[in-house]
Amino acid sequence: MIEFLPFTVHSLPLFISLALLLFMSALISGAETAFFSLNPVQINELHTGESRKTQTVLRLLDNQDSLLSTILILNNLINIGAILVASAIIDITISFADSQFLEFIVKVVLVTFLLLLFGEIMPKIFATYNNVAFAKFMAIPLLGARVVVAPLSFVLIKLGGALTRSLSGNGHNVSIDELQDAIEITKTETPEDKEMLSGIVRFVGTQVVEIMKPRIDVVALEVEDNFVKVKQTVIKSGFSRIPVYKDSFDNIQGILFIKDILKYIERGEDFEWQKLARKPYFVPEHKKINDLLEDFQTLKIHLAVVVDEYGGTLGIVTLEDILEEVVGDIADDSDAVESFYQKVDENNYIFDGKTHIVDFERVLKLDDDFLEKVKGEADTLAGLMLEIKGDFVKVEEWVEFGKMRFTAQEIDNHRIIKILVTLQ
Structure with missing residues (x-):
C-alpha cells in the first residue's frame, strides 16, 4: 500500500537538485540535436560569422567524434545523478510498506517519465526548430566541458574504434593506392575506361x-x-554564371545568372542589374570535392566561390569541374577546342603555365609522387617553377629537376604563360 509522507524543509534541496539536473540534461540533449542537425546551408552561413560563439560552433564541428563523446559522457553522468536524486526524493515522500516490487515499478516509471519528457523529448523538439541558436548558446559551455572530459573521451573513442574494427571482421581494407595499382593492371576495352576508373x-x-x-x-x-x-561581358565570355564583386575580387557580392537578365536584354545602361545577382556560396580551399558535390545537390547550385583561410578569394569551382574529375573533359557547344599542352617532338612539350601538376603528370605518364619533393604548395607548373627557383623567373630562364628542364617561354607581368618542358 502506498502512503504519502509529509513534506519537510529538509527535502527541498533534493527537489532543487532534481530540477537543476533535469534542466542540464535538457540542455545537453538539445545540444546533441542542434549540432548534428545543422545542414550545409546553415554551416556555410556560420562560416561568414565572426562572433566568438559562431567560431566555437565551427571548432566543435571540426571534430565530431570528440563532440559526440563529450555530449554522451555529460548526458549519462547527469542522468545518473538525476536518477539517484529522484530515487532519494521518492524514498522520503512515499512509503511502500513492504512492497519492494511496487516501489521498483513506481521508481522506474516515474524517473523514466521525467527523463524522457524533460530531458529528451521537449528539448530535442525545441532544438530541432532552433538548431543554430541552440548550438551557439551551448558552444562555449561544451568547449569547456570537452577539455574537462578529454581523457575519458579519448579512451572511449579509442575503445569504440577498436570494437568497431573487431566487429567488422578480419576483412582487408583496401587503400586508395592499392585500388589505383589494381586499375593500372586491369584490362579495359579503352584507355578512357581506365581513366574514368582512376578518376x-x-x-x-x-x-x-x-x-x-x-x-x-x-x-x-x-x-x-x-x-x-554587363551585356558585352556576357556575350564575350559565353558563361551562364558570372561572379559579381565590389572594389576587389576578394569581396564577392553575388552571382549573376545570365538567364535572369534575358527578359531585360533591351534595357539601357542605367538598368539596375545588380538586384538580379544571387547570393554566393563560399567553400574553403581544402574541402573535398565529394562533399562539395553533395552540397551542390542539396542546395541545387552549380557554382561556388573558393576562399582561403583569411577569407580571400582564390577562384571558383563549378559542377562541371567536379564531373570532369571522373569522366574527363566535358566540351559543350560554347567551348573552344583547345589543349593545355602541345607536343613539339618526342622530348619537348609546351605547356600552359596554369596547367595543374596532376594533369602534367598524367600527360607525361609520371608517378603521382614524382614531383612531391619539390612542388611544395604549388598546384600548377608555373608555381612549380617558382618553388624550384625560389624567386621570379625571366623569359628563357630555366630550372631543372631530375631529367627534366622547365623553360619559361612567355611571361606577362611575373605570370608565366608558356613553359617548354624538355626531357633530357
Missing part, C-alpha cells in the same frame, strides 16, 4: 583547390558596371 578512385581524396579555376582566369563583373558593359 573515381581519386575523387574522394581530391580537394577543391586542385580543380578550381584560379581567380586570375575568372571572368567577373564589378558591381558599378553599367548594363551595356
Whole structure:
C-alpha cells in the first residue's frame, strides 16, 4: 500500500537538485540535436560569422567524434545523478510498506517519465526548430566541458574504434593506392575506361583547390558596371554564371545568372542589374570535392566561390569541374577546342603555365609522387617553377629537376604563360 509522507524543509534541496539536473540534461540533449542537425546551408552561413560563439560552433564541428563523446559522457553522468536524486526524493515522500516490487515499478516509471519528457523529448523538439541558436548558446559551455572530459573521451573513442574494427571482421581494407595499382593492371576495352576508373578512385581524396579555376582566369563583373558593359561581358565570355564583386575580387557580392537578365536584354545602361545577382556560396580551399558535390545537390547550385583561410578569394569551382574529375573533359557547344599542352617532338612539350601538376603528370605518364619533393604548395607548373627557383623567373630562364628542364617561354607581368618542358 502506498502512503504519502509529509513534506519537510529538509527535502527541498533534493527537489532543487532534481530540477537543476533535469534542466542540464535538457540542455545537453538539445545540444546533441542542434549540432548534428545543422545542414550545409546553415554551416556555410556560420562560416561568414565572426562572433566568438559562431567560431566555437565551427571548432566543435571540426571534430565530431570528440563532440559526440563529450555530449554522451555529460548526458549519462547527469542522468545518473538525476536518477539517484529522484530515487532519494521518492524514498522520503512515499512509503511502500513492504512492497519492494511496487516501489521498483513506481521508481522506474516515474524517473523514466521525467527523463524522457524533460530531458529528451521537449528539448530535442525545441532544438530541432532552433538548431543554430541552440548550438551557439551551448558552444562555449561544451568547449569547456570537452577539455574537462578529454581523457575519458579519448579512451572511449579509442575503445569504440577498436570494437568497431573487431566487429567488422578480419576483412582487408583496401587503400586508395592499392585500388589505383589494381586499375593500372586491369584490362579495359579503352584507355578512357581506365581513366574514368582512376578518376573515381581519386575523387574522394581530391580537394577543391586542385580543380578550381584560379581567380586570375575568372571572368567577373564589378558591381558599378553599367548594363551595356554587363551585356558585352556576357556575350564575350559565353558563361551562364558570372561572379559579381565590389572594389576587389576578394569581396564577392553575388552571382549573376545570365538567364535572369534575358527578359531585360533591351534595357539601357542605367538598368539596375545588380538586384538580379544571387547570393554566393563560399567553400574553403581544402574541402573535398565529394562533399562539395553533395552540397551542390542539396542546395541545387552549380557554382561556388573558393576562399582561403583569411577569407580571400582564390577562384571558383563549378559542377562541371567536379564531373570532369571522373569522366574527363566535358566540351559543350560554347567551348573552344583547345589543349593545355602541345607536343613539339618526342622530348619537348609546351605547356600552359596554369596547367595543374596532376594533369602534367598524367600527360607525361609520371608517378603521382614524382614531383612531391619539390612542388611544395604549388598546384600548377608555373608555381612549380617558382618553388624550384625560389624567386621570379625571366623569359628563357630555366630550372631543372631530375631529367627534366622547365623553360619559361612567355611571361606577362611575373605570370608565366608558356613553359617548354624538355626531357633530357
